Amino acid sequence: MEKQEIRTFGRRHGKKLSARQNLLIKSVLPTIKPTKIPANTGLILEIGFGAGEHLREISRQNPEKIVIGAEPFMNGVASLLSAITDEQNSIRSEYKNIRVFADDVRDFLRNTDSKFEQIWVLHPDPWPKARHEKRRLLSADFLELLSNHLTNDGEIIIGTDHWEYFEWIEKQAKSTKLVKNIPGLQTIHTRYQEKNKAGTEAPKYMILKLPKH
Ligand SMILES: C[S@@+](CC[C@H](N)C(=O)[O-])C[C@H]1O[C@@H](n2cnc3c(N)ncnc32)[C@H](O)[C@@H]1O
Helix, strand or coil, rough: CCCCCCCCCCCCCCCCHHHHHHHHHHHCCHHHHCCCCCCCCCEEEEEECCCCCHHHHHHHHHCCEEECCCCCCHHHHHHHHHHHHHCCCCCCCHCEEEEECCCCCHHHHHCCCCCCCEEECCCCCCCHHHHHHHHHCCCCHHHHHHHHHEEEEEEEEEEEEEEEHHHHHHHHHHHCCCCCEECCCCCCCCHHHHHHHCCCCCEEEEEEEEECC
16 A cells, blocks of 8 residues: 555454464465466455455355455454364365455555456445545545456446445546446345444445446
8 A cells, every 4th residue: 555545444453363363364364365366267356345244155156256355454354264264274165265355455456457247345434524534445546446457347336324425436436437337236234234333224235337338
């Protein structure tokens, strides 16, 4: 990350990790970094996967693809690692296609040419106070960065229960080349969605795609 870049996430560390979680971060995380991604393999990215419930679901649904998750909150990364490993601390067979970038996704994207069939961003931090607006991840600049990492038919799938943030993202998207669709998705259950801090009736979703030529 360039030093002057504004941070879009809160904490990197929460409550103390268990001995097993520390072990997994030390011994398993380095083995699933998203380096040397084979060419001609379908790729999916989830940004800010939290504890990784949805990341695990898309990994199981897409065994032939590589599913990359980016998350700087180490307690979330540790929860994911606990869930995808067995008693011997080996990755369970159904999760062998998961790769993890345990930091700011912008650092990952600026250092890869990879193009994704899907980019998921579920419940990005809403930063509701006006003075924090600059911390919102889904700015026009960031959406442009994502658009450079989409396959021709690729989709950015965004969901938030913070309706004001949703409208703000719609405005940001208008100043990019991306085209918006409102999909008929069922509610996608993630840990954050269950908390529904915004107190709204339901999350709203949008899909952004490259224009057809
Ligand atoms: C409100 S939580 C939602 C987590 C999860 N998607 C869910 O729905 O339960 C937003 C997450 O985005 C992550 N995040 C914020 N900025 C990020 C960035 N620049 N790169 C990767 N993840 C980021 C935060 O660390 C946090 O875990």
